[in-house]
Amino acid sequence: MRRSRSGMMFAGLAAMSLAAGCGEGHQETNGYLPPGVEVVVELDSATVARDAALEPGALATVVADTVVGFTGPGERPFEVARRSAGSEAGHSRRFGTITLQLVLRDQSPALTQYPCTSCHAGARVTMAAQREPDVHNDIQPVHPDTSGGVCATCHAPEDASLLVLLEDRRAPLDQSYRLCAQCHFRQADAWAGGGHGKRLDGWQGRRVVMACTDCHDPHHPAVEPRIPFRAPVIERIRSDDP
Amino acid sequence: MSENQAGDLPERGNDGDLLQKPVDRRHALGMLVAGAVAGAQALGACVPLNGETPEQREVRVLAWREYIKGNYRFMTEAERAETITRLEELARLKRHEDVTIQSTGAQPGVVFGYAFNISKCQGFRNCIEACINENNLDRRADTQYIRIFEMSEGEVNFDLGDATFQHEVPAEGHFYLGTQCFQCANPPCTSVCPVGATWQEPDGIVVIDYDWCIGCRYCMAACPYWARRFNWSAPDVPASEINPNQHYLGNRARKNGVVEKCTFCIHRTRQGQLPSCVEACPTGARVFGNLLDPDSEIRWVLENKQVFRLKEDLKTEPRFWYFTD
Incomplete structure (x- = not known):
């Protein structure tokens, strides 16, 4: 069962802030950790329990924002779920217990998804710098074509919480669909119409769908092959029975 | 012979009040049984009958009343509420399960439709897992409503597909086609039922009254899509997984x-939720909605995608379409 993980992640980051302050309280951490401080994030049991109780698709748990730039069937606006509505792909992958060397800053309240600015704040770590070996070494992008793409093709060098659109425009990281749709316009049309992607809340009422990066890891967009759930036991009565 | 047959029929006005109103065999049996049970209860108040505990007697009385009830389709609202109360009570007494049984009817202006994207399905069978848990399917016989057929590319005859694949998916050169009950608009399974135990609801869902079904399996023979399953034994579900x-x-x-x-998860979809298989699908291959709402996702798929149905020449009119990206 797919369950929300980002609630865990945010709590983890909050715990990070506290750990960073070495018990001096959250206010003290509204700046930066000295370089080289190791932060071990342990998820508290209450967060894990609450996270496990969340059922993706349950109406009460869906937090969503109105989609910008697309309308659904009948020109109706629709909503895109925040990551807390259930995804383990992309930036909302499960972290578990992690060890990071990083620069901390409070999360921007405007940003609802992965707070890149927690690490990529000020001049300490910028996208212009080389890939952080300890943090992003799992990212071996195959998409877009690595011959021409670099981090800054999609991520704004000045602010990691922004995405780069064509004509040097910017979009919040929440609105990954605006970036993806520039090339994958057929998929984006189908997504807005209902033929691609996944609806979360129910067939009736609010239409809340998942964003592109909820299913597709932007750096490895293909679905990974795996072993399926167990096969049925089918007794063939005639040779042509399926 | 003819005299005996005439003698078997109730003659109005001759044999007391019972026979003065038209009564069929089932109800006559019901009255006799109810009388017998009432008699047993009256006795039981004085002397324990066969060493039966009050709880055992309650189960027996409830089971008898269940046995003599009518077809759900023709029950009044009050009768439906009564049988549901009895069934919930029986579940509590016999299996120690605390269940809630709905009798939610079809929403007006709703006919359910389903679309399945054969470009998207990867054969992970998460839908099957979710269906088993949601619908309390028999774990011992491993009943599964959904079949996912592994099809060779270019093949649309699902008779030639393999539903028993067990290897890493997706396999090279194959696509995956899922089947389940298609809730046909012209269902052959309902018209063959000799007792009227299966019928189509106004929202298109073909349902079965399990307490009216006699288990003849004509409907299974009539279904061209092998969508129905027979319980050779009572479904075995661990109490913790109910x-x-x-x-x-x-x-x-x-x-x-x-x-x-x-039943397209009738207990969920009549409350506005998605069927369990749609919710579980990790690839977004499943689309569900109201065919009568022109702004629904299912209507968008039907209007904008190339769609087909299985065995369309049979004129069963399935409300289940397949489409590609």
Whole structure:
């Protein structure tokens, strides 16, 4: 069962802030950790329990924002779920217990998804710098074509919480669909119409769908092959029975 | 012979009040049984009957009343409420399960439709897993409503597909086609039922009254899509895995010797939720919605994608379409 993980992640980051302050309280951490401080994030049991109780698709748990730039069937606006509505792909992958060397800053309240600015704040770590070996070494992008793409093709060098659109425009990281749709316009049309992607809340009422990066890891967009759930036991009565 | 036959028929006005009103065999039996049970209760108040505890007697009385009830389709609202109370009580007494059984009817202006994207499905069978848990399917016989057929590319005849694949998916050169009950608009399974135990609801869902089904399996023979399943024994579900959110026409406890099938998760979809298989699909291959709402996703798929149905030449008019990206 797919369950929300980002609630865990945010709590983890909050715990990070506290750990960073070495018990001096959250206010003290509204700046930066000295370089080289190791932060071990342990998820508290209450967060894990609450996270496990969340059922993706349950109406009460869906937090969503109105989609910008697309309308659904009948020109109706629709909503895109925040990551807390259930995804383990992309930036909302499960972290578990992690060890990071990083620069901390409070999360921007405007940003609802992965707070890149927690690490990529000020001049300490910028996208212009080389890939952080300890943090992003799992990212071996195959998409877009690595011959021409670099981090800054999609991520704004000045602010990691922004995405780069064509004509040097910017979009919040929440609105990954605006970036993806520039090339994958057929998929984006189908997504807005209902033929691609996944609806979360129910067939009736609010239409809340998942964003592109909820299913597709932007750096490895293909679905990974795996072993399926167990096969049925089918007794063939005639040779042509399926 | 003819005299005996005439003698078997009730003659109005001759044999007391019971026979003065038209009464069929089933109800006559019901009255006799109810009388017998009432008599047993009266006795039981004085002397323990066969060493029966009050709880055992309650189970027996409830089971008898269940046995003599009518077809759900023709019950009044009050009768439906009564049988649901009895079934919930029986579940509590016999199996120690705390279940809630709905009798939610069809929403007006709603006909359900389903679309399946054969470009998207990767054969992971998460839908099957979710269906088993949601619908309290028999774990011992491993009943599964959904089949996912592994098809060679270019093949659309699902008779030639393999539903028993067990290897890493997706396999090279194959696509995956899922089947379940298609809730046909012209269902052959309902018209062959000799007792009227299966019928189509106004929202298009074909349902079964498990307590009226006689287990003849004509409907299974009539279904061109192999969508129905027979209970050779009463479904065995561990108490800890029971889904307590149940519907009379859906996932409530079935009995030995009756037919069951997918109902588009009637207990969920009539409340506005998506079927469990749609919610579980990790690839977004499944689209569900109201065919009568022109702004629904299912209508968008039907209007904008190339769609087909299985065995369309049979004129069963399935409300289940396949489409590609």
